Amino acid sequence: MTAIATDVRRPTEDRAIGVAPRQLPSWDYLEIGFCYARAVNDQYGLRLFANALIRKSQERQT
Structure with a gap:
């Protein structure tokens, strides 16, 4: 399974x-x-997935 932006x-x-x-x-x-x-050093992907992980962690807290 690969994740894409x-x-x-x-x-x-x-x-x-x-x-x-x-x-x-x-x-x-x-x-x-x-x-x-x-x-693959994809700067856009890094920001996108990092922000998604942050949002996912905030969902857990609420």
């Missing part, structure tokens, strides 16, 4: 097109995406 949209993208935000993928999926982005 199109699988995780930013919250602003959802608001821009007027749809409800999608639920974030599982922790494993986000961590794999982050590691893959790091391996």
